Amino acid sequence: MRSSDNKKIEEARANARRLIEQGPKVFIALITMTGAAYLSGSVYTRSYFSAFGASWVLEEVPIAIYFSQSWIPLLLILFFGYMAVTNLSLIEGHDDVTTTTGFKISVAAVRHGPWLLIGLLGIIFLLSSLEYVAAAIDLLVFSILVILFLLASALELFVVRFSNIDRGIDLSRTYLSVAVIAAALYVVPAQLGTNWARLDQQDTSSLLNVYLRDDATIYKLLFAAEERWYVFPIRYGGDEPQVKAVAAIDVSFGLVQNGSSIQSETEVPQGQ
Numbered sequence: 001m002r003s004s005d006n007k008k009i010e011e012a013r014a015n016a017r018r019l020i021e022q023g024p025k026v027f028i029a030l031i032t033m034t035g036a037a038y039l040s041g042s043v044y045t046r047s048y049f050s051a052f053g054a055s056w057v058l059e060e061v062p063i064a065i066y067f068s069q070s071w072i073p074l075l076l077i078l079f080f081g082y083m084a085v086t087n088l089s090l091i092e093g094h095d096d097v098t099t100t101t102g103f104k105i106s107v108a109a110v111r112h113g114p115w116l117l118i119g120l121l122g123i124i125f126l127l128s129s130l131e132y133v134a135a136a137i138d139l140l141v142f143s144i145l146v147i148l149f150l151l152a153s154a155l156e157l158f159v160v161r162f163s164n165i166d167r168g169i170d171l172s173r174t175y176l177s178v179a180v181i182a183a184a185l186y187v188v189p190a191q192l193g194t195n196w197a198r199l200d201q202q203d204t205s206s207l208l209n210v211y212l213r214d215d216a217t218i219y220k221l222l223f224a225a226e227e228r229w230y231v232f233p234i235r236y237g238g239d240e241p242q243v244k245a246v247a248a249i250d251v252s253f254g255l256v257q258n259g260s261s262i263q264s265e266t267e268v269p270q271g272q
Contacts, residue, residue, distance in 0.1 A: 103156065103160065110150070134199065147185065213250045222243055
């Protein structure tokens with residue numbers, strides 16, 4: 001009984017030592033992935049504003065507000081952190097993780113996932129060129145899920161390979177997966193930003209309708225950054241609307257006219 005307890009203690013110590021040894025690698029990986037997450041968010045935001053012909057907006061706003069407009073960095077950072085911790089814990093808790101069903105699924109994902117992702121990107125480009133914006137957005141969101149699943153699978157294979165050197169796991173397909181993921185982390189946010197902008201440019205979009213002081217034109221609120229708000233007319237000529245910056249105090253949700261027919265005005269609070 002005592003020998004069994006001693007064996008468990010020794011195994012626990014060995015697992016703890018391995019986790020500590022892998023700590024710096026995990027930290028470097030998380031820093032790299034965080035940078036990739038913010039890069040993807042930046043690509044999405046720039047593509048979105050470029051589709052409006054308003055890339056100049058990003059030069060006027062603080063970087064914190066700039067990144068707050070995209071949910072992509074937060075999603076990727078949370079996912080990367082979760083996978084790094086759970087993968088290490090799971091792998092260190094099994095004597096032979098390569099025999100588990102989860103590992104076999106990861107191997108299949110790494111083997112076939114890159115081709116699925118490449119096929120999805122091809123269909124997305126086709127839908128975007130044919131102006132099927134809503135369908136392209138749906139596939140882009142699905143592509144993000146595929147990227148995350150493929151990345152989780154590749155990460156598991158890397159951790160198993162470098163934690164169990166004697167397993168002889170072939171990482172050639174994993175490197176291919178990483179290359180496809182790296183390309184997709186640029187292409188998918190760029191296409192998502194462009195197509196989402198096309199959707200928001202429609203007069204039926206979910207963007208708020210607003211009015212400017214002494215102006216009967218209906219505008220859409222594109223972006224709000226502290227005292228400066230960016231709007232564009234709900235109806236416009238050409239491919240891109242004309243975006244302009246206005247003071248927040250000049251924006252209202254109700255039409256206000258001079259004279260006897262004054263409707264109730266609800267001022268937009270300053271800032272975000």
